[in-house]
Amino acid sequence: MTLINAAGGEKGRGVKGRGVKGGGVKRGGERRGRPPATTPRELELIALRLFAEKGFDATTVEELAAAANVTSRTFFRKFTTKADVLWQxxxxxxxxxxxxxxxxxxxxxxxxxxxxxxxxxxxxxxxxxxxxxxxxxxxxxxxxxxxxxxxxxxxxxxxxxxxxxxxxxxxxxxxxxxxxxxxxxxxxxxxxxxxxxxxxxxxxxxxxxxxxxxxxxxxxxxx
Amino acid sequence: MTLINAAGGEKGRGVKGRGVKGGGVKRGGERRGRPPATTPRELELIALRLFAEKGFDATTVEELAAAANVTSRTFFRKFTTKADVLWQxxxxxxxxxxxxxxxxxxxxxxxxxxxxxxxxxxxxxxxxxxxxxxxxxxxxxxxxxxxxxxxxxxxxxxxxxxxxxxxxxxxxxxxxxxxxxxxxxxxxxxxxxxxxxxxxxxxxxxxxxxxxxxxxxxxxxxx
DNA sequence: TTGATTAATGTCACATTGTGACGATATTGT
DNA sequence: ACAATATCGTCACAATGTGACATTAATCAA
The missing domain is CATH 1.10.357.10 (Tetracycline Repressor, domain 2)
Structure with missing residues (x-):
């Protein structure tokens, strides 16, 4: 227990979020819909770097998201708040x-x-x-x-x-x-x-x- | 120690009224400048009431300030954040x-x-x-x-x-x-x-x- | 009364966070 | 090609919080 999660590797795009509807039929290699442009982990690493460089308050979510080639809206879909990104x-x-x-x-x-x-x-x-x-x-x-x-x-x-x-x-x-x-x-x-x-x-x-x-x-x- | 402050006396600067706003002894030579339109304590009581009635998030600072006949700018001069009002x-x-x-x-x-x-x-x-x-x-x-x-x-x-x-x-x-x-x-x-x-x-x-x-x-x- | 001083308020503009709605895009399955 | 689906981007918007500057209301000195 680290209390402040060490977070493992996880660079690949893991299959997640089974839909609420349609039951749970699992078949090989089914990954529908547009693939995520980034991962929570990538955003976390970027955040860590930017926060350390410029400070938490001086780093806007927009900058952070831009560094991962997404918009801030995407960031807020993955994390409820700006601070949440460090609590993966x-x-x-x-x-x-x-x-x-x-x-x-x-x-x-x-x-x-x-x-x-x-x-x-x-x-x-x-x-x-x-x-x-x-x-x-x-x-x-x-x-x-x-x-x-x-x-x-x-x-x-x-x-x-x-x-x-x-x-x-x-x-x-x-x-x-x-x-x-x-x-x-x-x-x-x-x-x-x-x-x-x-x-x-x-x-x-x-x-x-x-x-x-x-x-x-x-x-x-x-x- | 209450940990959650019971908010004792007014601590007003020389104002010793019994009301929340402090009474009005208008003579006596002290305190220059425009007098405060409200007290932190009054804002706290209003906040307590509104938060309990409508919920914290559903209560805007503007409503809260308006209930004390001040603007939100005045609120934020007395308290750094909306939450601070309960930590007097x-x-x-x-x-x-x-x-x-x-x-x-x-x-x-x-x-x-x-x-x-x-x-x-x-x-x-x-x-x-x-x-x-x-x-x-x-x-x-x-x-x-x-x-x-x-x-x-x-x-x-x-x-x-x-x-x-x-x-x-x-x-x-x-x-x-x-x-x-x-x-x-x-x-x-x-x-x-x-x-x-x-x-x-x-x-x-x-x-x-x-x-x-x-x-x-x-x-x-x-x- | 008048004016200077002072402290608090009000107004305005603004950046940022965070959300809802809706359309666009990219991938898989038929 | 076409449907289904999951994610994305854009836009509009509410709310928090801050800086700059003008305004108001009080005291003090004359």
């Missing part, structure tokens, strides 16, 4: 986390289960680091992006809260599930921040450290 | 928290000090409850407001992180201060959520409960 795939990660939590053995206590799920979903490569850092820097310095982060984090927190609620028999919006969901995210974000500022070290190590911290009531590292 | 005074609360932390005896350990500071800054009256709930509901349901919350919370978190850094000799953006700042906010928000959903109970009680939770590594209430 985050929803997928949340879904991954939810699945990971669901597949942890019931024998394992709920907090260790959360720890295990978070660590299992955490996959990234060293090659992703520069991009991650660029995104990270933007998200932590541009107000509009910080704001957009809140919406994504909410979904992540709720995933944890739902799991805790399920395991403890409480409601999602009772004190314990709420607090655990939010503090767990808080810890992971802290780990992520520290890790991404370093030049070495495994994210997983920092995550464990942060989770130890909250599990022990900040007993660790308190020297 | 939050910055003041953060400042209060910072002062409270600074004035806690050095003999008290840093986590108890945080607890004490948070509780000491927490002041609200039963009369504020309806307004707090309306604001709360808006902030937790309208994406634009959720997003704006992130920016406010950041300042709050940093206040805690700075204090922990100061007390431990670490840097603000090292793991422990970061995680403590964020988890403390997470806990207080959880307490606030639960409290504002109830019809009875003291916020302070919930705050203590939530802080116990993180201090003990979720040992409390884990039955």
């Amino acid at each position: 795939g985050f929803d997928d990660e949340v879904a991954e986390l939810r699945e990971a939590l669901a597949s942890v053995s019931e024998d394992i206590d709920w907090f260790p289960a959360i720890r295990q799920a978070i660590l299992s979903v955490n996959h990234y490569t060293a090659a992703d680091l520069p991009e991650l850092r660029t995104r990270m820097h933007l998200i932590s310095t541009v107000p509009a992006l910080q704001a957009s982060a809140a919406l994504r984090y909410d979904a992540w927190e709720r995933t944890i809260s739902d799991f805790v609620a399920h395991r403890t028999g409480l409601e999602t919006n009772e004190m314990l599930p709420l607090v655990v969901g939010r503090t767990t995210l808080a810890a992971c974000r802290g780990a992520y921040d520290v890790w991404s500022a370093q030049t070495v070290g495994e994210l997983a190590t920092y995550l464990e450290q942060a989770l130890d911290l909250i599990e022990s009531g900040f007993a660790e590292l308190t020297g | 005074g939050f910055d003041d609360e953060v400042a209060e928290l910072r002062e409270a932390l600074a004035s806690v005896s050095e003999d008290i350990d840093w986590f108890p000090a945080i607890r004490q500071a948070i509780l000491s800054v927490n002041h609200y009256t039963a009369a504020d409850l309806p307004e707090l709930r309306t604001r709360m509901h808006l902030i937790s349901t309208v994406p634009a407001l959720q997003a704006s919350a992130a920016l406010r919370y950041d300042a709050w978190e940093r206040t805690i992180s700075d204090f922990v850094a100061h007390r431990t000799g670490l840097e603000t953006n090292e793991m422990l201060p970061l995680v403590v700042g964020r988890t403390t906010l997470a806990a207080c928000r959880g307490a606030y959520d639960v409290w504002s959903a109830q019809t009875v109970g003291e916020l302070a009680t919930y705050l203590e409960q939530a802080l116990d939770l993180i201090e003990s590594g979720f040992a409390e209430l884990t039955g």
Whole structure:
């Protein structure tokens, strides 16, 4: 789990979006309609570059789209807002986390289960680091992006809260599930921040450290 | 600390009227220039009413301003964004928290000090409850407001992180201060959520409960 | 009363974000 | 060639937010 999605390769034009109507007959090589002129991923990379060069606010969507040879209207068909372009795939990660939590053995206590799920979903490569850092820097310095982060984090927190609620028999919006969901995210974000500022070290190590911290009531590292 | 400011006194510059607009003592030699046509507080109350009635997005700033007999330009002179109108005074609360932390005896350990500071800054009256709930509901349901919350919370978190850094000799953006700042906010928000959903109970009680939770590594209430 | 000073407002023009409607274009299937 | 379909582009538009400049309403000094 990177919290700030590393996004894989995906340069090809994947087949997606099965229509609502017409049922789901799958046949080989059927790809109807005009092909997309660009991919969300390409727009993301362009955005990353332009935002880093000129700044988020100084980069208009029109410029961004033009760099991908599309119009701004096309951009807004793929992304609801300008900020959304940097949050590609985050929803997928949340879904991954939810699945990971669901597949942890019931024998394992709920907090260790959360720890295990978070660590299992955490996959990234060293090659992703520069991009991650660029995104990270933007998200932590541009107000509009910080704001957009809140919406994504909410979904992540709720995933944890739902799991805790399920395991403890409480409601999602009772004190314990709420607090655990939010503090767990808080810890992971802290780990992520520290890790991404370093030049070495495994994210997983920092995550464990942060989770130890909250599990022990900040007993660790308190020297 | 309410996290979602209850908007206390007027803080008007010398104007001490009881109304929202401030009463009219017209004599007395102070304050030059054209007097404000409205107050931030009045705009906030109007916004609260209109947002609740019509929804945040469906309410234009122009309507909002018109209800206070000013133009939208005046609104945007008092508030940077449309969402800001609901965050009156939050910055003041953060400042209060910072002062409270600074004035806690050095003999008290840093986590108890945080607890004490948070509780000491927490002041609200039963009369504020309806307004707090309306604001709360808006902030937790309208994406634009959720997003704006992130920016406010950041300042709050940093206040805690700075204090922990100061007390431990670490840097603000090292793991422990970061995680403590964020988890403390997470806990207080959880307490606030639960409290504002109830019809009875003291916020302070919930705050203590939530802080116990993180201090003990979720040992409390884990039955 | 008159005029200078001051602070806030109003007006106007404008860039940008984001959306709805509709027609144009490119690809696959018959 | 022709139909079906998915995406694109163009256009019109509402709303947020900002900069520049004029206007208004108050105090202070004469």
